[in-house]
Amino acid sequence: MPLLTAFDRQCRNAPDRPALIEGERRLSYREVMLNSERLAAHLAARIEPGARVALALDRGIDAIIAILSVLRCGACYIPLDIKNPARRLRFIVNDAVVHCIIGRGNPPDWLDTPALWLDIDRLPESAQSFYPPAAIDPEALAAILYTSGSTGTPKGVALSHRALHNFADWATLTFKLKADDRIASLAPFYFDLSVFDIFSSLSAGASVNFVPAGLTLSPSRLTAWLLEQRITVFYTVPSLLGFIALKGGLTEQPLPDLTTLLFAGEVFPTPQLKKLCELLPETDFYNLYGPTETNVCCYWPVDRARLDGDQPIPIGHPACASELKIDAESSELLVNSVNNLSGYWRQGRLTEALEDGGYYRTGDKVSLNKRGEYCYHGRLDRMLKCSGYRVEPAEIEALILQCPEVAGCAVVGIEDSTSGQRPAAALVLHPDGQLNGIVKTIKQALPAYMQPCRLSVMDALPLLDNGKTDYQTLQRQLERH
Amino acid sequence: MKKKLRDFIFQELVFVAEPNQFGDDDDLLEAGLDSMGIMRLIMYIENEFGVTLPDTEIEPDNVQSFNALERWILRHKNA
Structure with missing residues (x-):
């Protein structure tokens, strides 16, 4: 062999x-x-x-x-x-x-x-x-x-x-x-x-x-x-x-x-x-x-x-x-x-x-x-590097979107001079939706390096003219947060 | 000091379900504070509180909890 x-x-x-x-x-x-x-x-x-x-x-x-x-x-x-x-x-x-x-x-x-x-x-x-x-x-x-x-x-x-x-x-x-x-x-x-x-x-x-x-x-x-x-x-x-x-x-x-x-x-x-x-x-x-x-x-x-x-x-x-x-x-x-x-x-x-x-x-x-x-x-796509780990924002989004409280979700990377990037999530909740259940789901399903460092609740996700999520604007918004 | 540490760690480094429920003696390393987080935390502490933390003292015992962090910083702030 x-x-x-x-x-x-x-x-x-x-x-x-x-x-x-x-x-x-x-x-x-x-x-x-x-x-x-x-x-x-x-x-x-x-x-x-x-x-x-x-x-x-x-x-x-x-x-x-x-x-x-x-x-x-x-x-x-x-x-x-x-x-x-x-x-x-x-x-x-x-x-x-x-x-x-x-x-x-x-x-x-x-x-x-x-x-x-x-x-x-x-x-x-x-x-x-x-x-x-x-x-x-x-x-x-x-x-x-x-x-x-x-x-x-x-x-x-x-x-x-x-x-x-x-x-x-x-x-x-x-x-x-x-x-x-x-x-x-x-x-x-x-x-x-x-x-x-x-x-x-x-x-x-x-x-x-x-x-x-x-x-x-x-x-x-x-x-x-x-x-x-x-x-x-x-x-x-x-x-x-x-x-x-x-x-x-x-x-x-x-x-x-x-x-x-x-x-x-x-x-x-x-x-x-x-x-x-x-x-x-x-x-x-x-x-x-x-x-x-x-x-x-x-x-x-x-x-x-x-x-x-x-x-x-x-x-x-x-x-x-x-x-x-x-x-x-x-x-x-x-x-x-x-x-x-x-x-x-x-x-x-x-x-x-x-x-x-x-x-x-x-x-x-x-x-x-x-x-x-x-x-x-x-990258040409949205893949992130977090503390050396490869993280696909879509994997985090898919998990969060399974929560019944969530109407919309987008994950972007926040630039970080020492650890590459950190995932941050923007959420749109259904009326009366609470964060607690979502946080619990994230904790139970994702390893620490994939857990978003920020969860930001918004009225709506920023969109491009073609109706797709505007990740660049979102990233700026979350970095300012 | 603890409030600043809590804000920085929970906003930037560690994801916990309910920050208010996280005690000052609870284990930050268990909660997900990793080596890159520690490096950022130390840079933050040195800037924010005007202390220099010796390289040889960067170890798990000193960053394990908010109480441990505060004790560590105060030892150098008053020195």
């Missing part, structure tokens, strides 16, 4: 090297191999190759063992955000039509079919051995990552073994990962950034060091941890790096071991990036770009000499051997890449997501500068 071929080689050649480090717990490559085969043996008794297995585990050693065992069985993993409201978790599990859910402890209340639950702490004591399935088709699905959907419900981005392998391999080579690298893992596994942390790291024989939960709330403790663990490579989102630049205490404790810093997911404001570059003079920075559907399709090794005032940095050159083109009329970026998704997973089956010729329409507006680098100019 190409996705795990390099990892398997590391297990054979250097079985005693550290692979996964989480607090005091350390697993060598041999132990990771043994543990994942043990779990795979139990899984293989319950599922067939091609099955879908959800993970109700936090980022960490156990979740990686689970992912490796799912892939060994020829199945596909679906990482859940277990902090999501029950209603959203139930939707995803039902939409994916999963065959098994790996978790810890008793089956949670939101699970309609408790028989699907596999508790990793109570695996039956059978001594069966694991026989891997015959060769796995590279087109078989390896992961489905659920993200906010513009049709009103979350949608699953379905990624094949081929797609994950292509990206993992490119990143291992491009960033020259080595066996003595120590790579910090912070991104939750339902984010595509985690593909690097898991598969590129293990392919290189490096160690994956899990950033303890809670450190993102304390930038100086996070930098102290990076220093103490002697982290060499870190891939994360600009908003967190901006926090570190401002409040991470890097003047007192620089990070001499950090050779490579990768960032993606949102635009890094140039003044903050410049500040961080000054604080970490020996570190190479890379701006990686691409939606979950293409993973990284463009990248720019940060040229410190070109960080100038507020001038945005480019997204750079094609990555992962992607073919890029720009729609002449709309300036939309189209991507043809081996990384591309196989389709969107909807209601138990794969639906088409690519155009003829295999191009994916990103919905992002781009241009080429004089140096031939791609530059990003925002």
Whole structure:
């Protein structure tokens, strides 16, 4: 199986090297191999190759063992955000039509079919051995990552073994990962950034060091941890790096071991990036770009000499051997890449997501500068980026419109210098309609980053001449609010 | 001070059903205050109350509740 071929080689050649480090717990490559085969043996008794297995585990050693065992069985993993409201978790599990859910402890209340639950702490004591399935088709699905959907419900981005392998391999080579690298893992596994942390790291024989939960709330403790663990490579989102630049205490404790810093997911404001570059003079920075559907399709090794005032940095050159083109009329970026998704997973089956010729329409507006680098100019549709998460306003609107008190609703993004955007909602209520019920519904159905920071009741939504909602005017109104 | 903190946090950072019901010792982190929210909150506090909060003191204990925030700010305001 190409996705795990390099990892398997590391297990054979250097079985005693550290692979996964989480607090005091350390697993060598041999132990990771043994543990994942043990779990795979139990899984293989319950599922067939091609099955879908959800993970109700936090980022960490156990979740990686689970992912490796799912892939060994020829199945596909679906990482859940277990902090999501029950209603959203139930939707995803039902939409994916999963065959098994790996978790810890008793089956949670939101699970309609408790028989699907596999508790990793109570695996039956059978001594069966694991026989891997015959060769796995590279087109078989390896992961489905659920993200906010513009049709009103979350949608699953379905990624094949081929797609994950292509990206993992490119990143291992491009960033020259080595066996003595120590790579910090912070991104939750339902984010595509985690593909690097898991598969590129293990392919290189490096160690994956899990950033303890809670450190993102304390930038100086996070930098102290990076220093103490002697982290060499870190891939994360600009908003967190901006926090570190401002409040991470890097003047007192620089990070001499950090050779490579990768960032993606949102635009890094140039003044903050410049500040961080000054604080970490020996570190190479890379701006990686691409939606979950293409993973990284463009990248720019940060040229410190070109960080100038507020001038945005480019997204750079094609990555992962992607073919890029720009729609002449709309300036939309189209991507043809081996990384591309196989389709969107909807209601138990794969639906088409690519155009003829295999191009994916990103919905992002781009241009080429004089140096031939791609530059990003925002969205063509209404998608928002909130604290690094993709949020479709239409998904929030669809939920609010289900409330009987609501006659009209529109959601826009309020610009925010530190966290990208925040959703804000304008509501038109039926006579005597109250906000309480609506607020309760939002709380029960949406994760925190999707909950509007403002609910503004209006007599009517502003309209354009053609009768459609005037989102630009609405945004100005809500920003003034 | 608490009123200003409440207004800022509930209008800009955290979505709660009924702000009036949210106690001064209730858990803001549980209510959805995240790392980006904390960064904005600290910038707001430093501007609004004219204090400098040391990097090393930015941690969950100090931002957990309105009472914790007030204690933290006052320690530096009177210093």
